Amino acid sequence: MIVILHPEVAPESREYRAVLDYLAHKPNIKTRVHQEVGSLRTVTEIYLIGDTMALDRAEIESLPGVERVVRISEEYRVVGRHQDDTRATGFEYNGVRFDQDGLNVFAGLCAVDTPEHVELMMRALKTHAQVCTRMGAYKPRTNPYSFQGHGKQCLPWVFELAGKYGIKVIAMEITHDKHVDEIREALERTGHPTGVMLQIGTRNTQNFELLKIVGRQREFPVLLKRGFGITMEESLNAAEYLASEGNSRIVFGLRGMKTNMGDPHRNFVDFAHVPVVKRLTRMPVCIDPSHSVGSREHAPDGILDVLHVTAQGVIAGANMILVDFHPVPAKALVDGPQALTLEELPYFLEDVAIAREAYEKRRSLRSRFGNKA
Ligand code: PEP
């Protein structure tokens, strides 16, 4: 059960204390307070855990300060979409809005290599009015002898270049809690020229201790990739781990499943799950066509598989695209074979716009037919 307070009820107010006192006197009920910080208003939500069936919903709703009460299913208490749950989706970070209605493109380098390549990438993004990118500094690699990323030493110049080219959010994978501190320190040292969305990769989707630590910090939003060999339910519970610790600014990322059934793609593309995640949760949904497909193969129509699957995700309502680009893919230190080139950036963006327009038309078609269809 969630008790949602009126936005003007501050934690130090009498109404707030009265609601918590009321709940404290109920047997076998534990409370957990969440602040949902929105651009227009901050909402306090009190999550009730325990014997909630015994509670009187109408009585709680009649308390001064309470806006409404939502009964929730056991699953995904914080990130889930519950019955009669009309709460807004998404969040704003560093001036960029992330929700289940919009679409943000994060084109960039799988792995940061040289300042020249990072600058070329960011300049191209600015030229094409892009304010988000992906830049990997900490790379989890299958082979211990492969390049593991430049780590913290590249952060200051990556952030400064981002500031120079108006990049507002960088998706950056972290594999250890100390990386969060390193990113925070580098942003502080460089005067916050940009923002960072912490990415939890598919190999760490069930690294519960990492999830708890990342969930406890509120400064950075999180892109959580679906685990490549676990069920959807397990991956959504991983998102709930983050949210249950206090950080519900989460984007959920589909990146394909590891099975030979998807051959010759690197992973079995799972973008049919975009609407499923939107139905089960309130998280914006990201697709990663690069790590799903893993190559630059194209169909007889000349269109790359990476672009075909991007369109499939977007036409199904995806809210974010994480996609590998590189100025010189042959020189990329990680995942060059799947990278798109800078010359392909305007083409990619236009192709995405076509798919997005088709999605919007599908939505208005649906509302035109209402419940008759
Ligand atoms: C990545 O995005 O660079 C990456 C390693 O993705 P994943 O965790 O999905 O393999």
Ligand code: MN
């Ligand atoms: Mn990669």
